[in-house]
Amino acid sequence: MLLISCPNCGPRDETEFHYGGQAHVAYPEDPYALNDREWAEYLFYRDNTKGAYAERWVHSTGCRQWFNMLRDTVSYEIQAVYPMGAAAPTTTAQAPEGASK
Amino acid sequence: MVETAAATPSNQNGSVVRAARRSPAAHLAGTFEAASLAGVAEIKEIPFQTMAGIRVQRDGDAGARVAAVSGGLPAACGEVVQNGGLSTLWLGPAEFLVIAPENAHASLGGDLLQALTEALGDGQGQVVDLSANRTIFELSGTKAREVLEKGCSLDLHPRAFKAGTAVSTEIGHIPAILWKSGEDTFQVLPRASFADFLGRWLVDGMREFASPEVP
Numbered sequence: 252m253l254l255i256s257c258p259n260c261g262p263r264d265e266t267e268f269h270y271g272g273q274a275h276v277a278y279p280e281d282p283y284a285l286n287d288r289e290w291a292e293y294l295f296y297r298d299n300t301k302g303a304y305a306e307r308w309v310h311s312t313g314c315r316q317w318f319n320m321l322r323d324t325v326s327y328e329i330q331a332v333y334p335m336g337a338a339a340p341t342t343t344a345q346a347p348e349g350a351s352k
Numbered sequence: 353m354v355e356t357a358a359a360t361p362s363n364q365n366g367s368v369v370r371a372a373r374r375s376p377a378a379h380l381a382g383t384f385e386a387a388s389l390a391g392v393a394e395i396k397e398i399p400f401q402t403m404a405g406i407r408v409q410r411d412g413d414a415g416a417r418v419a420a421v422s423g424g425l426p427a428a429c430g431e432v433v434q435n436g437g438l439s440t441l442w443l444g445p446a447e448f449l450v451i452a453p454e455n456a457h458a459s460l461g462g463d464l465l466q467a468l469t470e471a472l473g474d475g476q477g478q479v480v481d482l483s484a485n486r487t488i489f490e491l492s493g494t495k496a497r498e499v500l501e502k503g504c505s506l507d508l509h510p511r512a513f514k515a516g517t518a519v520s521t522e523i524g525h526i527p528a529i530l531w532k533s534g535e536d537t538f539q540v541l542p543r544a545s546f547a548d549f550l551g552r553w554l555v556d557g558m559r560e561f562a563s564p565e566v567p
Contacts, residue, residue: 259445260429260519264505267522312527313520314429314444 256332259314271307273297274319275339300324305339366460375399376487376547380555387555389562393495395554397547398488398539402456404468405482406440406448414475421471422450430517432531438464441518441529449482449529457483486529487547491554492537499557500538504530524553 253265279285279293298304304324309317321331321339331340377384377397388394408415410425419425423435426442433440437456441449456462468479491499497508503524507513518531518539528550529541542550 263521266525312522315447316444 253327253329255308255310255320255329257310257313257316258318258332258334259316260310263310263313267310267312268308269311271309271317274305274307303330307335369459373400376544377489377551380548380551383555384551387558387562389493389558391493393491393493393499393558393561395489395491395551395558397551398490400454401483401488402452402454402462402464403482403486404450404452404465405480405485406450406468406472406477407446408448408472408475408477409446410448412475414472414477417471417473417475418468418477418479421467422448430519432516432518434516441531443520443529446477451488457481484544486541486543489540489542489547489551489554490533490537491540492534493561494536495558495561496536496538499554499561500530500540502557503553506530508532510535524550526550 254262255265255268256262257268276293276297279289282290282293285293301324303321305319305321307317308320309315317335319333319335319337319339320329321333322329333340375397376399378399381397384395384397388396406418406422406425408418408425410419410427415425422433422440423438424433424440425448426433426440429442431442437453439451441451443449450464450468452462452464454460456464458465465479465481472479500523501508504521506519506521513532515532515535518529520527520529522528523530523540523542526542526546526549528543528546529539531539531541533539540550540554
């Protein structure tokens with residue numbers, strides 16, 4: 252189980268959190284201008300990163316606040332926790348062998 | 353909400369309300385009594401407390417007005433502000449729970465909700481009557497911490513979890529508020545529909561301490 256450090260409540264078990272998918276997926280500026288393929292890509296297409304991955308989490312059993320987290324999808328190491336709306340921090344962590352962004 | 357059967361003539365002293373209500377774990381009262389061992393691990397339900405859910409930015413004007421009524425709003429996770437009979441728990445950066453004795457409820461002649469609503473005024477936020485949302489189990493005794501540790505993954509050791517701390521967490525896999533109100537006393541606040549499950553879970557956890565020790 253992951254031990255996630257909530258920015259408000261401190262380290263808690265993963266079961267207290269819910270996953271919110273990939274972070275930094277911007278809502279299209281004009282959804283009506285999109286064709287079906289582009290809309291489908293916005294809705295359903297996400298990165299399948301091997302390595303550092305920015306994702307959203309919510310501390311649903313605690314403070315009920317959303318935050319972003321940079322997690323390594325191979326080692327499960329949590330590299331950074333940062334607020335919603337902030338840019339993803341650049342990591343100095345070594346990407347695992349064979350990883351492609 | 354606030355406009356309950358407060359002022360009807362037949363309910364002058366709240367007798368109608370008191371006769372009609374039934375607490376979420378009322379059916380477990382006998383089980384709790386049988387499972388309790390004085391001083392070691394005791395459990396009882398403290399039902400019908402008045403609870404108000406508040407959502408307001410604590411550093412704004414509305415937050416200051418609400419704080420004046422509640423006796424202050426806690427600033428960080430775990431903090432509890434106690435003032436008179438009111439206890440205000442931190443649930444989130446802009447979310448608080450005020451707990452007061454049952455007499456503070458409008459149905460028994462109190463005016464807590466009214467006062468909080470008026471203090472909020474047209475400021476951004478909300479005051480909601482959550483009195484029926486949760487019940488309170490008081491778990492006390494020298495083994496109370498060990499009972500809770502069976503179903504709660506937080507560090508409950510006194511050096512990490514001090515008296516006067518309240519957190520929203522999971523106990524027995526269900527969400528509940530855990531409030532350490534004294535050195536050996538914990539208030540557990542499950543939602544009403546979880547009260548039966550959590551009550552039985554805690555009784556189960558207490559069983560070993562109520563039996564004679566195996567040498």
